Structures are given as C-alpha cells and as structure tokens.
Amino acid sequence: MIASRRGEPRELDLTAVLCLAPSVIYVVVMFVYPFLHGIYLSLRPPKQTGLSLANYIAFFSDEWQYGTIWITFTLAVPTTVIVVSTALFLAYGMRRGIRMERTITTILVLPVSLGVILLSIGIQGFYGSRGWFNQILIGAGLLSEPLQLTNNHTGVMLSLFMQQFPFCFLMLLGYISGIDPTLEKSARTLGANSWIVFRRVMLPLMAPGIAIAFALVFVMTFAVFPSAILLGQPAGATRTIAIAAYHQAFEHYDMSYASAIAVIMGLCQLAGLVLIVLVRQRMIAAPTMGVGKR
Amino acid sequence: MSRTLDSLRFRITKRFGAKVVLDDFALEVRGRQFVTLLGPSGCGKSTALNIVAGLIPASDGELWIDGARIDQMPAEHRGFGMVFQNYALFPHMTVFGNIAFGLEIQRRPAAEINDRVRAMLALVRLPELGDRYPSQLSGGQQQRVAIARALVLEPRLLLLDEPLSNLDAKLRIEMRAEIKRIHASLGLTCIYVTHDQIEALSLSDWIVVMREGIVMQAGPPSEIYNHPKNVFVADFMGFRNFFSGLVNADGELEGAGGAWRIKGRAHALAPGAAATAAIRPEDVQVGADASVNRFNGRVEIVEYLGRENEGVLRLEDQSSLWVHTPARLAPGETVPVTFPPDKVIFLPAEAP
Amino acid sequence: MRGKLWSLALYLFVLGFILNLLGIVTHVTVSAFAKRWFGTPLPPSFTTDWFVYAWTNFDLGRVLTVTVIVALCVVVLALLIAYPAAYILARRNFRGKTLLLLLYFLPLVIPQMTYGISLATTLYGWPIGGTIFAVILANLVPMVPLAIFVLIPFFEQISLNLEWGAQTLGASRAQIFRRILLPLTVPGMLTAGVLILVNTVSNFELTFLVSGSGSQTLVVALFYNVFAGGVRPVYSVDAMALMYMATVLVILLVALHFVRPTQMVFRLDQGVR
Numbered sequence: 039m040i041a042s043r044r045g046e047p048r049e050l051d052l053t054a055v056l057c058l059a060p061s062v063i064y065v066v067v068m069f070v071y072p073f074l075h076g077i078y079l080s081l082r083p084p085k086q087t088g089l090s091l092a093n094y095i096a097f098f099s100d101e102w103q104y105g106t107i108w109i110t111f112t113l114a115v116p117t118t119v120i121v122v123s124t125a126l127f128l129a130y131g132m133r134r135g136i137r138m139e140r141t142i143t144t145i146l147v148l149p150v151s152l153g154v155i156l157l158s159i160g161i162q163g164f165y166g167s168r169g170w171f172n173q174i175l176i177g178a179g180l181l182s183e184p185l186q187l188t189n190n191h192t193g194v195m196l197s198l199f200m201q202q203f204p205f206c207f208l209m210l211l212g213y214i215s216g217i218d219p220t221l222e223k224s225a226r227t228l229g230a231n232s233w234i235v236f237r238r239v240m241l242p243l244m245a246p247g248i249a250i251a252f253a254l255v256f257v258m259t260f261a262v263f264p265s266a267i268l269l270g271q272p273a274g275a276t277r278t279i280a281i282a283a284y285h286q287a288f289e290h291y292d293m294s295y296a297s298a299i300a301v302i303m304g305l306c307q308l309a310g311l312v313l314i315v316l317v318r319q320r321m322i323a324a325p326t327m328g329v330g331k332r
Numbered sequence: 333m334s335r336t337l338d339s340l341r342f343r344i345t346k347r348f349g350a351k352v353v354l355d356d357f358a359l360e361v362r363g364r365q366f367v368t369l370l371g372p373s374g375c376g377k378s379t380a381l382n383i384v385a386g387l388i389p390a391s392d393g394e395l396w397i398d399g400a401r402i403d404q405m406p407a408e409h410r411g412f413g414m415v416f417q418n419y420a421l422f423p424h425m426t427v428f429g430n431i432a433f434g435l436e437i438q439r440r441p442a443a444e445i446n447d448r449v450r451a452m453l454a455l456v457r458l459p460e461l462g463d464r465y466p467s468q469l470s471g472g473q474q475q476r477v478a479i480a481r482a483l484v485l486e487p488r489l490l491l492l493d494e495p496l497s498n499l500d501a502k503l504r505i506e507m508r509a510e511i512k513r514i515h516a517s518l519g520l521t522c523i524y525v526t527h528d529q530i531e532a533l534s535l536s537d538w539i540v541v542m543r544e545g546i547v548m549q550a551g552p553p554s555e556i557y558n559h560p561k562n563v564f565v566a567d568f569m570g571f572r573n574f575f576s577g578l579v580n581a582d583g584e585l586e587g588a589g590g591a592w593r594i595k596g597r598a599h600a601l602a603p604g605a606a607a608t609a610a611i612r613p614e615d616v617q618v619g620a621d622a623s624v625n626r627f628n629g630r631v632e633i634v635e636y637l638g639r640e641n642e643g644v645l646r647l648e649d650q651s652s653l654w655v656h657t658p659a660r661l662a663p664g665e666t667v668p669v670t671f672p673p674d675k676v677i678f679l680p681a682e683a684p
Numbered sequence: 685m686r687g688k689l690w691s692l693a694l695y696l697f698v699l700g701f702i703l704n705l706l707g708i709v710t711h712v713t714v715s716a717f718a719k720r721w722f723g724t725p726l727p728p729s730f731t732t733d734w735f736v737y738a739w740t741n742f743d744l745g746r747v748l749t750v751t752v753i754v755a756l757c758v759v760v761l762a763l764l765i766a767y768p769a770a771y772i773l774a775r776r777n778f779r780g781k782t783l784l785l786l787l788y789f790l791p792l793v794i795p796q797m798t799y800g801i802s803l804a805t806t807l808y809g810w811p812i813g814g815t816i817f818a819v820i821l822a823n824l825v826p827m828v829p830l831a832i833f834v835l836i837p838f839f840e841q842i843s844l845n846l847e848w849g850a851q852t853l854g855a856s857r858a859q860i861f862r863r864i865l866l867p868l869t870v871p872g873m874l875t876a877g878v879l880i881l882v883n884t885v886s887n888f889e890l891t892f893l894v895s896g897s898g899s900q901t902l903v904v905a906l907f908y909n910v911f912a913g914g915v916r917p918v919y920s921v922d923a924m925a926l927m928y929m930a931t932v933l934v935i936l937l938v939a940l941h942f943v944r945p946t947q948m949v950f951r952l953d954q955g956v957r
Contacts (some may be wrong), residue, residue, distance in 0.1 A: 050778050057768030061828055062784070064765055068825050069791050069799065076802025124697075131694045143945040145702055151936050152709075152929060153886035155903050159910060159925045160708030163715055168723040170707055200704075223387050224420035224478075226407040228434035228485065238433075242424045254793070261795030264888055268910060280797040284893075293805045300801040307798065 080298035093298035103299070106279040107306060113191065113266070113278065114259040114310075117198045121206050121255050126248060129210035130240070134219070146204040158197050158268040162188050165196065193269035194276050198262060202255050209254075213247035214240075249318045256314070257307045279303045336363045337398050337488045337521055344383055344393035346376070346545075353379050354545040356393075361489075361523060361538075366515055368524040370532040370568070371542035377525045380542075381491050384523065386410050397489075413482030417494040419474045421466035427453075427477050428462035434485045452480040455514070472503045479514070492524045496531060508534060529568055533557060541565045563608055563682050571610040572654045576681060578606055585609045585678065591649055595624050596676030606681035613642070613656035615675035618667055625671040629653050634661045645669065712929065715922040734923035741916075742909055742924055744902075750816060751885060751901040751931075758823045758884045759877050765824075766831030766876070771865070773832065774839030788829040796826070796889035804893040814896030822894040823884050830883065831876045838872025871942075878939040886932060902928050 050058075083092040097103045136142065149157055165171045165187040172184035187193055217240065225239045263280040270276025279299060287296035343358040354376045361367050369377035382388045384395065386407030395403045402410060421430050431452055435445045453459050456476040466474055475495055482490060492511075496504045512535055515522055526532055532539050533553045540550045541564070549556060549565045560566035563574065575594060577585045579601050585594045594609045601607050629645030632652075643661045645653040653669065661667065716734060718727030738744060773781070791799070803825065807818045842865070850860045885902070892904050900908070906928055909921050 050776070054772045054776055054778070057772045058784070060765045061769040061788070061832060064824065064828055065787055065791065068803070068821060070787075072803045072806040073799055075806055076799075079802070079805065128694060128697060131690050136694070140945065142698055144940065145698070145705065147945045148705060148936075151882055151886065151939075152932055153903055154888055155907050155910070156712070156925055156929055156932075157708065159906075159922065160712045163711040163922070164708045170711060170725070173723075173725055218418070218420065220416050220418055220420040221422060223382075223385075223407075224414060224416055224481075225422075225433070226387065227385055227410075227412060227414040227491075228481065229408050229411075229437045230433075231406075231408050234437060239422060257793070258795055261797040261889075263797050264892075264907060268907075283797070283801050287801055287804065287893075293808075296801050297805060300798060304794075304798050307795075 076297040077301055079294050080301050083294050084292065093295045094302070096295065097298060097302060103282055106277055106282045107302070109276065110260055110262070110278040110280075110303075110306070113194055113198070113262060113276065114256055117195050117202070117259045118252060118256045120195075121199055121202045121259075122210075122248065122251050125203060125207040125210050125251065126244075129207055129214050130236070130244075132211060133214045133217075143208065146207060149200045150204050154197065154201055154264050155268070157200055158265055161193060161197055161200075161269060165193065188269055189271060191270065191275060194262065194265050197265035197269050198259050201265075202258060206251050206255050210244075210247055210251055214244060217243050245318065245321060249314055253311050253314050256310050260307050260310065261303065279306070336519060338363050340384075340395070340397050340489060340521070342384065342393065342395040344380065344390040344395070346379055346383060346388075347391045352545055354383075354390075357542075357545065357547065359540060359550075361521060363521055364519050365537045366522045366524065366535055367538045367540065368526060368532040368536040369540050369542055370526060370529065371548075372527055372568075374544070375542040376545040377542050378493055381414075381493050381523060381525050384489075385412055385414050385491055411485070411487055412489045412491055413485060413487035414491040415475075415478050415482050415493065415495045417497050419466070419478040419498075421474055421477055421481075423466055425465075426462065427458070427464050427466070427469070430466070430477060431481045431484050433481065438485075448484055452484040455483070456480045456510070471499050472507060475499065475507060476510070479511075483514070483518070483520075488521065490520050490522045492522060494526055496526070496528070504531075511535060529570070541568060560610075560677065560679070563610070563679050566610045566677065566679060570612050571677070572613050573611050573616070575609045575651065576606070577609070579603050579678075587649060592627070594671060594676060595673045596671075596678045597674055599678040601678055601680065608679045608681050609676050610679060611671050611676045613654040614640075615672065616653065616655045616657070617670045617672060618643075618655055618657045618659040618661070620670045621668060622670040622672075624673060625676065627653075627669050627671075628666055629655075629669050630666045631661045631663050634663055709929065712922050712925050715919055716926040717923075718919055721919070734917070734920045735927070737917075738920045738924040738927070741920070742905060744905075744924065744927070746898075747900060747902055747905045748931075750819075750899055754816060754819050754823065754891075754899075754901055755881055755884045757820045758827055759880045761820070762824055762827040762831045762880050763873055763877060765828050766835055767869075767873070770832045770835035771839050774836045775844065788832055790829075791826045792829050792833075796887075799825075800890050800893040803890070807894050814894070814899065816899040818894045818896075819891050819899050819901065822890045823887055825890070827880045827883065831880060834876040834879060835869070835872050838869055838875070842868050874942045878935075878942050882932070882935055882939055885935060902931065 080093055081089040081091065083090055086092060132139075163169050167184040167186065167188070169188075171187070172181070175181045176184065187196065221239055221243070222235055225235045230238070261280050262278055263284065266272055266276045266278045266281055272281050280303065283296050283299035283303060285296075286292050286299060290296075340361040341359075343356060344354055345352070345356050346354040357376065357380055359367070369380060371377050379388070383390045386402075386405060386409075390403065393403070394401060422433065425433065428449055431449045432445050435448060440448075449462070450459070453462060456479055458473060458476055458480070461469065461473065461477075466477070469477065475498075478495070495511075496507050499507060508531060514520070515535070524531075524535060533556075536553055538550065539553055539556045541548045541556065543564050549561045556565065557569055560569050560571065567574075575585065575587070575592075577587045577592075577594075580586045580593070581603050583599070583601075583603070585596065585607055586592070596609055599607075627647050629647050631643055632646055633644040635642040640656055640658050641661050643655045643657070645655060645667070647653055655661075655669065659667075714727065715721060717730045717732065719729040719731045719733075721727035773785070800822075803822055807813045807822065812818050812821075846864055846868075847860055850864055855863070887901070888903055888907065891901050892907065895901070895904055906921070906924055909916050909924060
C-alpha cells in the first residue's frame with residue numbers, strides 16, 4: 039500500500055492479485071465458461087460428430103420455433119416503449135423534487151422486491167375476468183362484459199410493466215436530477231417556454247440516459263419467462279423464445295438445441311441494442327438547431 | 333441600441349417554509365443604473381435576483397416596470413437577460429448556437445441571427461470561437477459567451493448573479509473591466525449580485541448592502557465606503573478594528589471606567605449612548621506621535637506583504653489592533669500607534 | 685397552472701400505482717383466507733385451513749429450510765468473495781481495470797434466462813446438479829458482482845490517509861484490516877448483505893433452472909404449485925403466496941432500515957451514468 043509515484047496507474051502486486059482472484063475465478067468459471075460452453079454445445083447436436091449448425095437450421099425451419107422471435111418482439115418492444123415513456127413523463131415532472139419522495143420511491147420499489155411470481159399470481163387474481171378490477175368496472179356500469187386482461191398478451195405486458203417501471207423510473211429520475219438546473223433557468227430567461235425548454239435543452243441532454251433505459255428495459259423484457267407462463271398462453275400466443283429454450287432443455291432434454299435457442303435469444307437482444315445505438319447516432323447527427331453553421 | 337427601461341420598482345418578501353429570506357426588500361432602479369446587491373452568502377441577494385427574473389415567485393409584494401405590474405408574468409416573457417455564476421452554457425450547442433438560441437426562439441430570419449451573433453462575438457472579443465463547444469473554452473471565455481448570449485437579445489435589464497466568482501483572481505480583474513466597458517458602451521441597466529466589495533465598489537452606481545434579507549445600507553459607492561452607518565457594513569468595507577464604549581460629554585468614545593478615550597469624526601450620537609468606534613488597518617499610523625488617540629501596542633504577529641506589513645498588535649487594555657503599514661515591525665517590540673480622528677468613525681453599538 | 689396540471693397527473697399516476705399494488709396484494713390475501721370464492725366481491729366464508737393444507741401438502745417446512753440455507757450461504761459467500769475485490773478496485777488503478785469491471789457487470793446486465801440455460805447445463809453435467817449446492821452456486825453468479833459494486837463506493841469513502849496514518853503509527857496490515865477497514869465497512873457489508881438477501885429470496889429464473897425437487901426455494905415451489913394448475917386448489921396456492929409475501933415483506937422492512945429504496949432496484953443504476 040505504498041503511494042503510487044506521481045499517481046500513475048500501479049501494476050498489480052501480489053496482494054491485489056490475491057484479492058481479485060476469487061471473484062475473477064468465480065465469474066470466469068461460473069459465468070464465462072458456461073456461456074462459451076453453451077455456444078459450443080449449440081454447435082454439437084447429439085446425432086452428429088464435429089461442429090454443425092443443425093440446431094440453428096432446425097430452429098429457423100420450424101415456425102413453431104422461429105415464430106417465438108416475433109412473439110417475443112411483440113411483447114418486448116411495446117412494453118419497453120410504454121415503460122420508458124411513462125417513466126420519462128414521471129421523472130421529468132419530478133425532476134425538481136417532490137414531497138414524500140422517499141415514500142413514493144418505496145412504494146414504487148415494492149413490486150420488484152415482492153418478485154415476479156407473487157406479482158403474477160396477484161395480477162391473475164385481481165385483473166382476472168372474475169377479479170375485483172372487472173367487478174368494479176362492471177358494477178360501476180362502465181363495462182357490460184369483463185375485460186380479458188389475463189391469460190393473454192395484455193396480462194404479460196401488465197406484469198412486465200410493473201416489474202420494469204420502478205427501475206426505469208428511478209434510473210431516469212437520477213439521471214435527470216444530474217442535469218444542471220441552471221440550464222433550464224437560463225433558457226427561460228432567453229425566452230423559452232416549457233415546451234421549448236424540454237425539446238431543445240432537456241431532451242438532448244437526457245438522450246443518453248433515455249437510450250440506456252431503453253436498452254436495459256428491452257433486454258430484460260426480451261427474456262420474459264415466468265410472466266409469459268403464468269399470465270399468458272405459453273403454448274400459444276405468448277410462447278416466448280425463453281419458453282422455447284426451456285422446453286428444449288427440460289422437457290426434451292436436448293441441451294444442445296436449448297443452448298442454440300439461448301444463443302439466438304442473446305443475438306436478438308444484441309441486435310436490439312445495436313439498433314438502439316444506431317438510432318441514437320442518427321439523432322445526435324441531426325442538427326440541433328436550424329441556424330448555426332456558417 | 334438596447335431598449336432601456338425608465339424604472340424598475342419592487343418591494344418583495346420571500347419565505348421558504350418558516351424562514352424569512354427577504355423581509356420587505358424594496359428597491360428602485362433607474363434606467364442605465366448599475367445597482368449591486370452586496371452581502372455574505374445567505375443574505376437573500378440571489379433570491380431577490382431570481383424573483384426579479386421571474387424564476388421563483390415572491391411570497392408577498394409587487395414588481396413594477398415602467399408603470400406596468402409584472403409579478404405574474406412568467407420569466408420567458410420578461411425580456412430580462414441573466415448571467416449565472418456557473419455560466420449555464422448549453423453543453424450540446426456550439427458557442428454560436430448558444431448565442432443564437434434566444435433569437436431562434438423569436439424566429440428571427442437566419443441572416444439577421446447570423447449578423448447579430450457575429451456582432452456580439454466581436455463585442456465580447458471572441459470572434460473566432462463560434463464553432464467551439466463550451467467544454468473547449470476557458471472559464472473567462474465561457475463567461476463572455478454567457479454575457480453575449482444574454483445581451484444579443486437587447487434586454488432592457490441585465491441581471492448578473494455572481495458572474496465572476498468562479499474565475500481566478502487575475503481573470504476576475506480583466507472581466508470586471510470588461511463588464512464595465514460593456515455597461516458604459518451599451519448604456520444598460522444592470523442589477524449585479526456579489527459578495528465581493530471590490531467588485532461592488534468598482535462597477536456600481538448604487539450599492540445595496542444586505543444581511544439576512546434586510547437592507548443594511550444603500551447608497552453610492554463612495555458613501556458606503558467612507559460613511560458606513562453600522563458595524564456590519566463597516567466590517568464589510570474593510571473596517572477591521574472596533575472598540576466598544578460609551579459616548580462621553582465631549583463626544584468622544586470612552587472605555588469602561590475611562591480607561592481610554594478615542595476622538596473621531598463628527599457624529600450625531602448622544603452622550604451616554606453605547607457606541608462603537610471603527611478604523612481601517614491601513615489608516616492606523618504606526619510610530620507617529622500625536623496628542624490625540626495615542627496608544628501603545630505590543631507587536632504579536634507580522635505578515636510581510638511586500639509593499640506593506642500586516643500586523644496584529646496587543647493594546648494596553650488587551651484588545652487586538654490590526655494594522656497595515658509600510659513601517660517595519662518586529663514581533664515583541666512595543667510601538668506607539670495613532671488613530672487620526674478624521675479616520676475614525678462612530679457607529680451605533682450593536683448587540684453581539 | 686400548467687405546473688399544477690402536471691403535478692396532478694403525477695400524483696394521480698402514483699395513486700393509481702398504489703391502488704393497483706394494493707388491489708393485487710389484497711386479492712391474494714383475501715383469497716388465502718377464503719373457504720370458497722367465485723366471482724363475488726368477497727368470499728362468503730373465511731377459513732385458515734388452506735394454510736395448514738399448504739404447509740403439509742407443499743412440504744413448506746423443507747422448502748423454507750432450503751430457502752433460508754440458500755439465502756444465508758449466498759450472503760456469506762458473496763461477501764467473502766467480493767470484499768477483497770472491492771477493496772482493490774476502489775483503491776487501485778491498473779491496466780485492464782475497465783475490462784475487469786465490464787466482466788463483473790455482465791452477469792448483472794445479461795438477463796438470467798439468457799445465460800441460465802447454459803449455466804444449468806454445466807451444473808447438471810457436474811455431480812452436484814440439481815442439489816442445493818447448485819442453487820447456491822448459481823445465485824452467486826449475479827450476487828458476487830452485485831456485492832462488489834455495492835461495496836466499492838463504501839471503500840472509496842474511506843480515505844487512504846486513514847490507512848497511511850495507521851501505518852505511520854506502526855500498525856501492520858492485519859491490524860489495519862481488523863481495526864480500521866473492517867469496522868468502517870460494516871455499513872457497506874450490511875447494505876450489500878441485505879440487497880443480496882432480498883435478491884436471493886426472490887430470485888426465480890436461475891434457481892428455477894438449476895434446482896431439483898429437493899432444492900427448491902419458496903418462490904420456485906410457489907411457481908410449481910401455481911403451474912400444477914387444477915391439481916392444487918387456488919386458495920391453497922394463494923395461502924402459500926401469502927406466506928411467501930409475508931417473508932419477503934419482513935425481510936424488506938429490515939432491509940429498508942439499512943438501504944435506500946433506490947438501491948433495492950439497484951441491479952444496474954450503479955454502473956450506468
């Protein structure tokens with residue numbers, strides 16, 4: 039623990055290596071290795087010797103299988119859009135602080151802490167066709183028939199919203215709070231009303247945070263599993279790619295095929311990320327003002 | 333050719349919860365005047381400025397500009413320019429973009445925007461930097477861009493909130509001159525907020541000294557500097573030596589039991605009143621001999637400042653005396669000191 | 685007035701969220717105590733029989749034991765592994781530090797289903813597959829990095845001067861560790877420990893994928909019981925859900941003592957800026 043000379047990055051001494059070793063080894067052995075092993079396994083289907091893409095070909099020839107990609111996208115993308123825009127709306131409105139902030143954040147955090155299973159069971163009961171939500175609406179005369187909110191696409195999205203919203207909101211709130219408040223003040227003294235302040239000053243500055251929120255929520259929702267089973271139609275309209283992978287692994291015991299599906303899932307998530315990054319690059323490149331270059 | 337105003341008048345009170353930050357603070361600013369709100373942090377000066385700008389509402393009171401009442405008017409419609417302590421330049425826009433921002437909101441034609449921004453860049457002497465981003469500029473340059481951005485809109489009033497506090501000493505002197513030059517050449521009306529007495533003295537036509545939301549004294553710089561009316565303002569203006577006592581029949585200040593007597597400038601305090609005498613360290617004459625206000629002091633600490641020495645002396649009654657003198661002082665020696673009576677002011681005593 | 689409309693919308697949303705949450709939780713609670721309930725606002729009669737039913741039929745005694753053992757083991761092991769790593773990462777800079785941080789970051793940002801299948805495959809390939817050890821090992825994968833990222837700021841807060849000062853006063857490394865570092869990082873360990881606890885107890889995907897019938901945690905067992913469909917009366921499942929909820933709420937109450945609500949949703953906001 040001798041001071042580094044002139045603050046240059048120090049090399050690792052024995053102590054540092056010993057301290058880092060357990061965690062590094064653990065992550066490598068229990069995360070990196072299985073991950074890579076999974077990819078390798080996906081290329082070694084049981085009936086063949088050597089590497090082969092048979093699993094992948096099988097996946098993309100079977101509509102029952104490759105259809106899950108589309109299904110999962112139709113779940114993940116709308117959910118992400120709804121979650122991020124709602125969170126943005128709220129976080130922007132609360133950027134200057136709100137009364138009872140701690141209470142509100144505690145309440146928002148509860149769904150996540152309770153866990154997805156409990157949430158799904160509760161949604162199934164409360165929003166079911168015989169649940170209180172429908173009973174109240176029918177009793178108040180707003181509906182004549184119950185709304186189908188569970189065992190379908192909507193139910194899954196509802197559960198996903200409740201799980202993803204708190205995190206997205208808190209993240210955006212933190213990000214927005216980090217923007218210098220005097221920027222807004224100075225824009226107003228220059229004649230900007232609330233909308234112009236939002237569009238020309240705050241939004242460009244929030245864009246990185248929004249992009250990150252979008253990316254994280256998308257990646258998380260794309261891997262949806264228990265909600266799709268408990269609140270959807272796992273054998274039909276909400277058979278997500280995670281469910282497909284699970285079936286292969288634990289009902290057909292075909293670990294090789296299952297790994298391939300997991301790889302495909304990962305690639306789809308990566309593709310989504312790349313898309314988000316590209317969109318963001320496009321947004322930055324666009325001129326932020328009409329006049330300005332010579 | 334800025335539009336100038338005739339007068340800005342206000343009387344405001346501001347409370348944050350139970351705390352009164354501005355207590356019936358009243359001021360009138362005439363066209364082309366440079367008014368400074370001077371005071372320590374927390375005295376309410378920035379709050380007052382923000383209320384004038386329309387960024388926060390007053391709890392009570394009114395603002396009148398040229399006979400029209402504007403308290404309810406939102407900030408974006410008031411047409412006041414504002415310069416902030418941390419510049420508040422938009423990091424995602426170029427210098428040109430920052431300055432052009434207000435003009436774009438007014439939907440001016442591109443050619444006009446171009447000309448006006450260029451003219452402003454020339455005025456603040458940064459003609460080459462239009463394409464840079466704020467992060468690529470030095471502090472002084474950023475501050476000039478901030479000023480240019482506010483001025484390009486030809487505001488009828490310019491508000492400046494401690495604009496020089498974030499600059500180093502040398503830059504501060506340069507920027508002070510810059511602000512003075514701009515004010516003179518454009519004939520702007522300005523309200524300036526600072527805790528620095530030198531800025532206040534050099535830039536202002538009128539200084540308002542504030543403490544905890546209350547005006548302690550208001551007047552032209554020479555009056556504030558030479559004739560402070562209370563201990564707080566005197567302290568702020570560099571009077572560091574204070575002596576408490578009672579006014580005697582001759583109008584002098586007397587210590588307890590007549591231990592010492594100080595003769596000062598003419599004053600209006602009645603005999604028997606509790607008062608404080610004050611003198612600046614640089615006005616104390618060291619080594620001179622005189623018949624009035626003569627004391628002996630033992631030198632405790634000496635700081636060499638180049639041209640002069642700053643010293644702390646212990647007087648006979650054990651009180652401390654700050655001096656600022658070209659005379660040579662040696663720690664431990666006892667020297668005579670004199671307070672020239674015309675340099676001593678008498679102030680009403682204040683509760684500690 | 686524009687601002688007022690905005691605030692109204694905000695508070696309405698929060699209110700809606702609260703009502704939503706309350707509705708969901710209360711429904712489960714009422715159902716757990718219902719003798720029978722079908723389409724009426726409230727069940728016609730109540731009973732506590734379903735709790736007994738759930739306890740005996742769902743082997744809750746063993747499930748709870750497994751959950752407790754897993755949670756405690758994960759907390760202790762994660763802290764042990766993460767503590768020294770967090771210290772070095774807080775104190776030192778070195779080539780490859782960013783890459784290392786990225787490595788630690790991956791298990792937190794990649795969804796558990798994406799890497800869980802291959803992790804399960806690997807674990808089942810070893811003799812411990814399907815056992816409680818597998819569950820512990822699997823949960824450690826995201827929890828070790830979580831512990832590291834939570835602990836790093838706590839170490840950064842302890843000025844290096846404190847260690848140097850102790851050195852100049854003659855303390856050995858072991859003494860500095862025991863008498864200065866350890867006591868000052870207790871809050872950090874509590875925060876990390878509590879977060880790990882909440883995350884492990886409520887963890888679904890990883891535990892689900894690697895556990896066998898004898899090593900299910902409470903939440904995984906709950907899932908199986910729901911999924912078993914008509915075989916299990918819904919009220920008994922709700923009773924079990926209520927017991928799970930009570931457990932988690934108790935842990936949460938304790939947790940919020942040590943941890944800000946924002947940190948509960950942690951997962952990623954630490955690394956994102």
